[in-house]
Amino acid sequence: MKYILMMNTMKAGHGVPQWNQKDLQAHIAFMIGLNKELRQSGEFVSAEGLSFPDQAKLVRAGKDGAPITDGVFPESKEFLAGYWIVDVDSPERAYTIAAKASAAPGPGGVPLNMPIEVRPIMSGPPPEML
Amino acid sequence: MKYILLMSGTKAGVARYHAWAPKDIEANMGRLRAMAKKLTDSGEFLGTQGLADPGEAKVVRGEKNGVPVTDGIFPESKEFLLGYWIVDVATPERALAIAAMISTMPGPGGVPTNMPIEVRAFAF
Numbered sequence: 001m002k003y004i005l006m007m008n009t010m011k012a013g014h015g016v017p018q019w020n021q022k023d024l025q026a027h028i029a030f031m032i033g034l035n036k037e038l039r040q041s042g043e044f045v046s047a048e049g050l051s052f053p054d055q056a057k058l059v060r061a062g063k064d065g066a067p068i069t070d071g072v073f074p075e076s077k078e079f080l081a082g083y084w085i086v087d088v089d090s091p092e093r094a095y096t097i098a099a100k101a102s103a104a105p106g107p108g109g110v111p112l113n114m115p116i117e118v119r120p121i122m123s124g125p126p127p128e129m130l
Numbered sequence: 131m132k133y134i135l136l137m138s139g140t141k142a143g144v145a146r147y148h149a150w151a152p153k154d155i156e157a158n159m160g161r162l163r164a165m166a167k168k169l170t171d172s173g174e175f176l177g178t179q180g181l182a183d184p185g186e187a188k189v190v191r192g193e194k195n196g197v198p199v200t201d202g203i204f205p206e207s208k209e210f211l212l213g214y215w216i217v218d219v220a221t222p223e224r225a226l227a228i229a230a231m232i233s234t235m236p237g238p239g240g241v242p243t244n245m246p247i248e249v250r251a252f253a254f
Binding site: 004005006049050051052055056058060066067069077082085095100111113114116118120121122 | 191
């Protein structure tokens with residue numbers, strides 16, 4: 001069963017970009033290690049980091065179908081910072097991987113214990129929708 | 131350049147979607163399938179997924195000993211990811227145009243939903 005693990009912790013103007021080089025390197029090394037571990041266990045489907053929220057755009061279609069873009073988001077909005085897609089045998093295993101990601105090191109090497117949102121992925125649309 | 135196009139909504143919004151007439155849901159899914167095909171033909175399609183109902187979402191933190199602590203309680207206002215598309219496009223403008231196409235997907239009675247689609251570039 002496939003799950004997506006989402007890091008939703010990034011707020012505009014905060015977080016990782018303000019860290020010093022050493023902390024950033026330790027954080028990235030941890031993430032590379034986690035991905036390697038998941039590849040070895042055969043559970044890795046994909047993982048990506050997203051660019052910072054200042055580059056995010058919100059798009060709607062205008063009447064003629066042309067995109068109307070907006071870069072203004074509510075202050076409270078949590079931006080997706082990155083995600084993992086894993087293929088695991090049980091929901092509990094997805095939670096264990098999420099807990100590992102949660103403990104990624106932050107400034108001074110202290111575990112961030114950031115919340116990771118865990119969601120099952122639908123393998124396809126429900127039959128009644130096809 | 132790779133972009134992820136994120137479609138999000140609240141639990142209340144998902145409940146409204148489940149109340150759509152089967153015909154409207156079919157028209158909506160049909161449009162999304164056609165779009166995935168078009169993007170596959172243009173070589174820009176990398177993937178799309180729908181996520182399971184927000185009722186199944188959990189938020190997880192690691193305890194000191196690495197044991198996962200799970201919680202399923204979210205604020206009413208929380209926007210849950212409903213689904214996403216990953217595209218590989220020549221320009222940012224093309225990513226915005228594809229997001230606008232998704233935004234025009236039909237809702238009840240065939241009226242375009244004009245849903246907001248968040249467009250984010252991959253970092254690497």
